[in-house]
Amino acid sequence: MSTEVAHGLPRRRFSIKSVVADGVFFGFLFIVAFLTIFPLSDEQTLDLARNLLIGLVSFLAGAMLSFGLFQAGWTTLGYMIFRRASDVAPGETAKAWFKTFWGFQLFLTLGVFCVVGFQVTEFSFYELLSTDGFEGAKRIFGALSNPEPSVFAPGFLAIIETIFIAFIATMLAIPVAFVISFFCAKNIMGGSPLGLFVYGTLRIFFNIVRSCEPLIWAIIFSVWVGIGPFSGMLALMIHSVASLAKQYSEQIECISEGPVEGIQSTGAGFLQTIWFAVVPQVVLPFVSYTIYRWDINVRMATIIGLVGGGGIGTMLMMYQGQALWNEVGALVVIIAVVVWLMDSASAQIREALK
Amino acid sequence: MTATTGNGNILQIRNLEKTFPNGVKALKGVSFDVKKGEFLVVIGLSGSGKSTMLRCLNRLHDPTGGSVLFHDDDIVKMKGGEVRTLKKRIGMIFQHFNLVDRHSVLSNVLTGALSRTGSMTSILGLWPEADKKRALEYLKLVGIADKAYIRADQLSGGQKQRVAIARSLMQNPEILLADEPVASLDPATCHSVMEYLKKVNRELGITLICNLHFLSLVRQYADRVVALRGGELVYDGSPSAIDGAWFTKIYGEGAREVHVN
Numbered sequence: 061m062s063t064e065v066a067h068g069l070p071r072r073r074f075s076i077k078s079v080v081a082d083g084v085f086f087g088f089l090f091i092v093a094f095l096t097i098f099p100l101s102d103e104q105t106l107d108l109a110r111n112l113l114i115g116l117v118s119f120l121a122g123a124m125l126s127f128g129l130f131q132a133g134w135t136t137l138g139y140m141i142f143r144r145a146s147d148v149a150p151g152e153t154a155k156a157w158f159k160t161f162w163g164f165q166l167f168l169t170l171g172v173f174c175v176v177g178f179q180v181t182e183f184s185f186y187e188l189l190s191t192d193g194f195e196g197a198k199r200i201f202g203a204l205s206n207p208e209p210s211v212f213a214p215g216f217l218a219i220i221e222t223i224f225i226a227f228i229a230t231m232l233a234i235p236v237a238f239v240i241s242f243f244c245a246k247n248i249m250g251g252s253p254l255g256l257f258v259y260g261t262l263r264i265f266f267n268i269v270r271s272c273e274p275l276i277w278a279i280i281f282s283v284w285v286g287i288g289p290f291s292g293m294l295a296l297m298i299h300s301v302a303s304l305a306k307q308y309s310e311q312i313e314c315i316s317e318g319p320v321e322g323i324q325s326t327g328a329g330f331l332q333t334i335w336f337a338v339v340p341q342v343v344l345p346f347v348s349y350t351i352y353r354w355d356i357n358v359r360m361a362t363i364i365g366l367v368g369g370g371g372i373g374t375m376l377m378m379y380q381g382q383a384l385w386n387e388v389g390a391l392v393v394i395i396a397v398v399v400w401l402m403d404s405a406s407a408q409i410r411e412a413l414k
Numbered sequence: 415m416t417a418t419t420g421n422g423n424i425l426q427i428r429n430l431e432k433t434f435p436n437g438v439k440a441l442k443g444v445s446f447d448v449k450k451g452e453f454l455v456v457i458g459l460s461g462s463g464k465s466t467m468l469r470c471l472n473r474l475h476d477p478t479g480g481s482v483l484f485h486d487d488d489i490v491k492m493k494g495g496e497v498r499t500l501k502k503r504i505g506m507i508f509q510h511f512n513l514v515d516r517h518s519v520l521s522n523v524l525t526g527a528l529s530r531t532g533s534m535t536s537i538l539g540l541w542p543e544a545d546k547k548r549a550l551e552y553l554k555l556v557g558i559a560d561k562a563y564i565r566a567d568q569l570s571g572g573q574k575q576r577v578a579i580a581r582s583l584m585q586n587p588e589i590l591l592a593d594e595p596v597a598s599l600d601p602a603t604c605h606s607v608m609e610y611l612k613k614v615n616r617e618l619g620i621t622l623i624c625n626l627h628f629l630s631l632v633r634q635y636a637d638r639v640v641a642l643r644g645g646e647l648v649y650d651g652s653p654s655a656i657d658g659a660w661f662t663k664i665y666g667e668g669a670r671e672v673h674v675n
Contacts (some may be wrong), residue, residue, distance in 0.1 A: 142430030154499055322512030322578070325472060335537045337524050340516040368525030 072130075075142050078366065079126045085169050086122030091115060092172055129161075137162040137169070148161030186251035187410035203385030204392060211379075215372060219394050223402075225289050225364075226357035229296035237301050241308030247325060248312060264307075269304040278364040285388075292369025296357050307349045308342070315341040348410045355406040359399055424589060424621050425448040425471070430468050431479030440466040442645040443480065448589075449616045451551070453615045455636035457629070459665060464625040466628045468591045473505040499554065502529035503584030505620075509594035511574040515567035518579050519558070522566050523549040531665070543582070553578040556610050572603030574614040579610055583618070590592025590614060592624040596631070604628075608635050629656065630673045 070126035090112060109163045129136050168256060177183075187193060204262045242248050244262050249255035285291050315338055323337040365373015372391060379387040424447035430442040440463045448454055456464050468477040473489065482489040484500070492500055504528075514521045527545045528536055534543075553559045556576035560571060566577060575595055582590055592611060596604040612635055615622045626632050632639055633653045640664060641649035641664040647663055649656070656664070661671060 090443075158487050318510050318512040319514050320504075320510065321474060322508060322581075323514070323528065324508040325474060325496045325501055325523055326581065327500075328525070329498065329533055331533045332528045332536055336514060336517075336528065340514050343516075413498075 061361045072133075073144065074130060075139075075144075077142040078090070078136070078138035079123050079130075080138070081141055082126030082129075082136050083123030085137055085165065086125050087115070088121035088122075089169065089172060090118035090121055092176060094118070104178050134161050137165045138221055200385055204385055204389035207393050208384075208386040208389035211387045212394065215375065215391050215394045218372040218375045218391075219398050221289055222361045222365065222373065223358055223398070225369070225371050226295045226296060226354055227299055229293045229357050229361075230350065230354040232293075232297050233255045233300035233304055233353070237304035237308055238346070240301070240305045241312060242338075244305055244309035245312035245316070247317075248334075248338075255307045259384040266305055269298060270306065272299075274299040274360050275367060278369040282368040287368035287370075287374075289370030292361060292364045292371060292373075295364055295369060296360060299360075300353055300357060304349060304353055308346055311345045311349075312338060345412050348413050351406045351409050355402050358402050362395055362399075415467060422449050423447040423629060427471075427480070428481040428482070429480035430467065430470060430477055430482060430490075432463075432470055432475060433478045435444055440645055441470065441477070444642065444645070445480075446640050446647060446648050448621060448623060451615070451619050451621055451636075453612065454624070455626075455632050455639050456499070456623065456625045456642065457632060457639060457649075457664060458642035459669075462642040464642055465593050467642065468506070468593050468625060471589075472501050472506055472591060474501075475508075489496060497542065498529060502585055503587060504589045504591060506591040506593065507514045507575065507578040507582055507595050509597045511571070511578050513566040513574055513577055513581075515565070518563055519548070519553065519566055519569070520549055520562040521578055523553060523580045523584055524548045526581040526642045529585065534541065549580070552583045553577075555583070555613075556558065558582050570603070571599045575607045576610055579607075579614065583587050583614065583620075587620060589623065589633030592622065594625050597627055605629065611635070618639055628673070632656075 067230065094114060100111075126136050126138055158167075240262065243258055244266065246259060248261040274295045277298050278292055281291035281294045282288075285294065319337040319341065320333060324332050328336065360371065361371055362373045362376070365371045365375070366377045368374060372395060376388060376391050376395075378393065415539070416429075421635075428445045429441075429443040430441050430445070431443055444463070445468060447490065457469065466475060470477040471489065473492065477490045478671050480490060488494075495569050514525070517525075521539075524541050524545060527541065527549075531541065531545075532598060540610060550559060550562060553562055556579050558569075558573055558576055558580075561573065562576075566574065569577065590611075596607050599607060608631060611624065613620060614620050625638075626644075633656075636653045639649065639651065639653045639656065640647060640659075643664055643666075661669070
C-alpha cells in the first residue's frame with residue numbers, strides 16, 4: 061500500500077462492465093448454491109418464468125456484492141478484467157496473484173464450473189471403460205480399419221463432387237465478398253453518417269448470417285432447391301461470403317493511411333484511390349484467406365453432405381445409416397487423404413505468398 | 415500558368431483556422447502570402463500546426479475558418495470536383511514518402527496522372543504513351559531512371575522521396591507542398607533531396623512550400639521563412655534574420671539548435 065500512497069492517491073475507477081462481469085460470476089455461484097440446497101422438481105424444471113427469475117435475482121445479488129466489494133476496497137475478478145491500464149489495484153500489486161481475492165474468485169468459479177460441467181455432460185468413467193462399450197468400439201474400429209475396396213471408386217467420384225462444391229462456392233463468394241468488404245471497413249465508410257449507417261447495418265447482417273452454421277443453411281437450401289450438390293454449394297457460398305467479407309474488411313481496416321493520402325493528394329477519384337492505394341496493400345492477405353476458405357469449405361462440404369448437400373457426405377450418411385462400417389471406413393480413408401492434401405497444399409501456398 | 419492574383423502572390427492566406435472534431439485547435443487564424451515561384455519554408459515545433467496547415471492548402475484537411483485565395487478562387491469554399499481539380503494543381507510529398515510499395519517505381523510515378531485519366535483506363539493500366547514517356551523523363555530529372563521497373567519497396571529512403579517528387583511533377587503542379595520531406599532521411603541524403611526540390615523550384619518555376627525541422631537547412635534553401643507556434647504565425651521574413659532571440663520565440667525557452675551538415 062505504502063508505495064502507491066507515495067505516488068499520490070491510488071486510482072480506482074468504477075466501471076459498469078466489471079460489475080456486470082462480477083454479477084455473472086457471483087450470480088453463477090449463487091444459482092449453483094441455491095439449486096444444491098433446493099433441487100428442482102420435474103415440474104419446476106419446465107417453469108421458465110420461475111427459473112429466469114432465479115437467474116435474474118442471482119445476477120443482481122452478484123452485481124450488488126461486486127459493488128459492495130469495490131466500495132470496501134477489494135479487487136474482484138471483474139475489476140481485474142475490465143480495469144483501465146491507468147487503474148491500480150491497491151494492495152494487490154505487490155501480492156502473488158494466487159493470494160489475491162480475484163485469484164481466489166477465479167479458482168472458485170472455474171472449479172464450480174468444472175463440477176457442474178461434469179454433471180451436465182454425464183461424464184462417467186464407468187461407461188467409458190465398461191466391457192460392453194469396449195466390445196462395440198472394437199467392432200467399429202475393426203471394420204473401419206478394414207475398408208471395403210469396392211467403395212473406393214464411387215467414393216473417389218463423390219469426393220471430386222465435394223471438392224468442386226467447395227471450389228464453386230468459394231469462387232462465387234470472392235467477387236461478392238470483395239465488393240462488400242469495402243463497405244464493411246470502418247476506415248473507408250467512417251467519413252459520413254450515411255457511411256457509418258451502411259457499415260453498421262452490413263456488420264450486423266453478416267454477423268447474423270455467419271452465426272448460422274452452414275449446416276443450417278444446407279437444410280434451408282435443400283428444401284428450397286432440393287437435395288443435392290446445388291443446395292450444398294449455396295449453403296457454403298452464403299457462409300463464405302459472410303466469413304470472407306469479415307476477414308477482407310478487417311484487412312482493409314489494417315492498411316496504412318500513407319499511400320491513401322499520397323494517392324488522394326494527386327487528385328485521384330474514389331475508385332482510383334481504392335484501386336491504387338488500398339488494393340495493393342490487401343491483395344496478398346486476400347488471396348491467402350481465400351485459399352484457406354476453400355480448404356475449410358472442402359471439409360465443411362463433407363459435413364453438409366450429411367444433411368443432403370451432395371458429395372461424399374451424402375454417401376457417408378447412406379452407409380452409416382445401414383451400419384455398413386467397412387464401407388464407411390473406405391470413405392473415411394478417402395476423406396482423410398484429401399483433407400490432408402488440401403491442408404498441406406493450402407499451407408504451402410499461403411506460406412509462399414508471405 | 416498565369417497568376418491572376420495581383421502583386422505576384424500565388425496564395426493569399428487569411429485567418430486560416432482548423433479545429434479538429436475532438437476540439438483541438440491546430441490553427442488559430444493564420445495569415446500570410448505566398449509569392450509565385452518562391453521557396454517558402456515553414457518552421458515550428460512538432461504540433462505547432464505546420465502539417466495541418468499544408469494539408470489545409472490542398473484540402474486533405476478541410477479548414478474550419480478563414481480563406482485561402484488561389485488564382486482568385488477561395489480554396490476553403492471549394493466542393494467536390496473543385497477540390498479534385500485543386501489537388502491536381504497542387505502537388506504534395508510526405509515525410510514517409512507514401513508510395514505504393516508493391517508497385518513499380520514507374521507505376522508509382524504514373525499515379526501522378528490519375529486526375530486526368532479515366533477511372534477504368536487507369537485501373538486497367540492503359541496509361542497513354544505520352545504519360546509513360548513523361549514519367550520516365552521526370553525519373554531522369556530526379557536521377558533514378560535506371561530504377562523505373564523495380565518495386566518501390568526496394569528503394570532507399572532518399573530514392574523513395576525522389577520518386578515521390580517525380581510523381582507530384584506528373585500532375586503539372588503550380589505549387590508543391592513538402593511535409594517534412596527529409597525528416598526520415600540521413601543527413602547526406604537530406605541534401606540530395608533538398609537539392610532536387612531546389613531544382614524543381616528554380617528550373618520548373620514551381621512554387622515550393624516546405625515544412626522543415628533543421629534551421630541549417632532553412633538558411634541554405636529558403637527564400638523566405640514563416641514560423642508557427644501553437645497554431646499562430648510568429649515569424650514572417652528572411653531566413654538570415656532568425657537570430658537567437660527569434661529562435662527562442664519560435665522554439666521556446668531551453669531549445670537548442672541542432673545542425674545537419
